[in-house]
Amino acid sequence: xxxxxxxxxxxxxTARPHQRGGATFLLTQLGTHAAxxxxxxxxxxxxxxxxxxxxxxxxxxxxxxxxxxxRQFNIQxxxxxxxxxxxxxQGLAVRGKDPYDRRVRTVSxxxxxxxxxxxxxxxxxxxxxxxxxxxxxxxxxxxxELLGRLAEHAELxxxxxxxxxxxxxxxxx
Amino acid sequence: xxxxxxxxxxxxxTARPHQRGGATFLLTQLGTHAAxxxxxxxxxxxxxxxxxxxxxxxxxxxxxxxxxxxRQFNIQxxxxxxxxxxxxxQGLAVRGKDPYDRRVRTVSxxxxxxxxxxxxxxxxxxxxxxxxxxxxxxxxxxxxELLGRLAEHAELxxxxxxxxxxxxxxxxx
DNA sequence: TATTGTTATACTCTATAACTATA
DNA sequence: TATAGTTATAGAGTATAACAATA
Numbered sequence: 412x413x414x415x416x417x418x419x420x421x422x423x424x425t426a427r428p429h430q431r432g433g434a435t436f437l438l439t440q441l442g443t444h445a446a447x448x449x450x451x452x453x454x455x456x457x458x459x460x461x462x463x464x465x466x467x468x469x470x471x472x473x474x475x476x477x478x479x480x481x482r483q484f485n486i487q488x489x490x491x492x493x494x495x496x497x498x499x500x501q502g503l504a505v506r507g508k509d510p511y512d513r514r515v516r517t518v519s520x521x522x523x524x525x526x527x528x529x530x531x532x533x534x535x536x537x538x539x540x541x542x543x544x545x546x547x548x549x550x551x552x553x554x555x556e557l558l559g560r561l562a563e564h565a566e567l568x569x570x571x572x573x574x575x576x577x578x579x580x581x582x583x584x
Numbered sequence: 585x586x587x588x589x590x591x592x593x594x595x596x597x598t599a600r601p602h603q604r605g606g607a608t609f610l611l612t613q614l615g616t617h618a619a620x621x622x623x624x625x626x627x628x629x630x631x632x633x634x635x636x637x638x639x640x641x642x643x644x645x646x647x648x649x650x651x652x653x654x655r656q657f658n659i660q661x662x663x664x665x666x667x668x669x670x671x672x673x674q675g676l677a678v679r680g681k682d683p684y685d686r687r688v689r690t691v692s693x694x695x696x697x698x699x700x701x702x703x704x705x706x707x708x709x710x711x712x713x714x715x716x717x718x719x720x721x722x723x724x725x726x727x728x729e730l731l732g733r734l735a736e737h738a739e740l741x742x743x744x745x746x747x748x749x750x751x752x753x754x755x756x757x
Numbered sequence: 758t759a760t761t762g763t764t765a766t767a768c769t770c771t772a773t774a775a776c777t778a779t780a
Numbered sequence: 781t782a783t784a785g786t787t788a789t790a791g792a793g794t795a796t797a798a799c800a801a802t803a
Contacts, residue, residue, distance in 0.1 A: 433708070434724060435618045435715045437731040442615015444738050445608045478784060487772065492786060514779045514784040535606070542608045545737040550730060551607060557719060557727045558610040564718040565617050651761060660795065665763060687761040687802045 445542050452534050456527055457501065465494055466528040469504060469520050476515040503527055618715055625707050629700055630674065638667055639701040642677060642693050649688040676700055 450460050458466065468483060469475065477495060481488045495518055498504035503524035509515040520528070543551050623633050631639065641656060642648065650668060654661040668691055671677035676697035682688040693701070716724050 433712050434728050434731065435622070435708075435712050437728065437735055438611065438615045438618045438715070439622075440615070441731060441734055441738065442612045442618075444735075445611045445615075449608070449612075476784075488785070489773085489787080490771075493771095512780075512784085516785065535608075539606050539608050542611070542734060542738070545733045546730060553726065554730045555607050555610065557723060557730075558607065558614060560718045561614055561715065562610055562617075565614065565715070649761075661762070662764080662796085663794070666794095685761085685803070689762065 441542075445538075448541065449535075449538050452538055453531055456530050456534065458503070458527060458531065461494065462498060462503075463528070463531050465498065466503060466520065466524055466531070469518060470525065470528050473519040474507070474517045476509065476517055478515070480518065498524070614715075618711075621714065622708075622711050625711055626704055629703050629707065631676070631700060631704065634667065635671060635676075636701070636704050638671065639676060639693065639697055639704070642691060643698065643701050646692040647680070647690045649682065649690060651688070653691065671697070 446460070453460065453463060464484065465480065468480070475483070477491045478488060480495075481491045484491075495504060495506065495516075498518075499506065502521055504518055504520055507517040507519060509517055543554070546554060619633070626633065626636060637657065638653065641653070648656070650664045651661060653668075654664045657664075668677060668679065668689075671691075672679065675694055677691055677693055680690040680692060682690055716727070719727060
């Protein structure tokens, strides 16, 4: 797969009845919007949000094995293979060999991958500015503080990626 | 399809690099979490979030044609057929005939559908309380005010359902 | 000819299970 | 026997197109 669709898939799971006002409704609405806009912005750089997650992690922890990546993002090893295949085809990452264990394939960024993730970092800054544009600096700080307390209460780890959740322990049904 | 999985599907579109602090990251994280919890809570009532959207709308606007529902939620008419099929199988809604146009099938709630959507309404209240538990009443008001301004700036309509977005005008790719 | 509802088909994404090569 | 990587298969979910009945 050389190209990859970068739109956020239709997620009926986030549907909600018509109701304004509630903080949770606004959170769902804005969270979806923010993810959409981020995907649209970074699509111009040729990378999708899940790819970005991997690139970001590889920049600070290069040479990881694919198993380590699967554990880090809590996804199936077979998905890692697909993602890394894509990144290699796009020239953003390369697989290497572990000299001590010939089973493992290490993954590192190429120079182009470095440049791309740098550009993504700049896009993230612009994205943050775009989303929080109507707020003053003080108000942004208040918002971050309130949202941070909600996240802490929800026990969302600081580095938890909603897109990489493991769906195995299904609820309901 | 008698039963329906109610988990939020894996949405790599919401993935984000490891970064705390940013308001947009928190919004995505919390929005996803809120949608997950809502789906888990209402799964006990036997309905999924997209079904809830339809039931909610049908309560206040009963007897809608399926075409009207498709326009209202900005989804394909064929999806409406599937959703209404499910609701009928679960005994939550019934199709009727339009006496003036024999092509259209109207959709209305059954008594059981009414009771279910009432229960969903109560669950929404509990859900709101759960998510905003760590905030005082004043703080909740501030949060809603700030989020409301972000939503207004993003031009998100008050009744826009992120889960029912039409994906046709694709961006990127 | 256009519209409503429906069915059929294809495509994407993902989870699971098999398979290989090493250890 | 266990583990890393890979490939193959199957299952949701959804978009698109084709179709029948009616206007």
